[in-house]
Amino acid sequence: MAYTLEGRLLEVCDCHTLCPCWVGDDPDNGTCKGMLAWHIDKGSIDGVDVTGLTFAALAHIPGNILQGNWKILAYVDERASKAQEEAILAVWTGKKGGPVADLAQLVGEVVGVERVPMTFQVEEGKGRLRVGSAVSAEMEPFKGPDGQPTSLHNSVFSTIPGSPAYVGKASSYKADAPALGIKLDLHGHNSVQGSFRFVC
Secondary structure: OOEEEEEEEEEEEOOOOOOHHHHOOOOOOOOEEEEEEEEEEEEEEOOEEOOOOEEEEEEEEOOOHHHOOEEEEEEEEOOOOHHHHHHHHHHHOOOOOHHHHHHHOOEEEEEEEEEEOEEEEEEOOEEEEEEOOOEEEEEEEOEOOOOOEOEEOOOOOOOOOOOOEEEEEEEEEEEEEHHHOEEEEEOOEEEEEEEEEEEO
């Protein structure tokens, strides 16, 4: 196997709730400016242990998410060794195939790769994400009448294919990335949480 990766996703964007991209509709603003972060709780890539590391991408999506041509700035956990960084980038650029490659094919341009400190926390359903000085977000899922998180299953688009997505709201989402033309300070916009298991 090229990789086996298990972990959690935190995602936030400038769409209102709920994000239309997951059901294949156009983003609320015509374009989407979103941050996606995958924390690897347990995993290896071609024998390289990547447990405990986070990979994130800040994306400018020019239209319908399924049409691709995303422009992204990639962020690698600063704690990664050179071998770990190369392995993670190989997976998330699609070079290792599998479910992550299906997502990577939507990217038209990678404007840069940065090594930064990251904070990735989920406590009692509340998520907290920090990606260097570029992005910060606080989020929590919606809950149903039974108190369980509201989930989205079998959607036409997913950043965690095969797994349910827990939809919610970000009380705060700040992003500053001149390379992408992104500068945001938003409150009450879309967020998504979930778990993943990617095997190839």
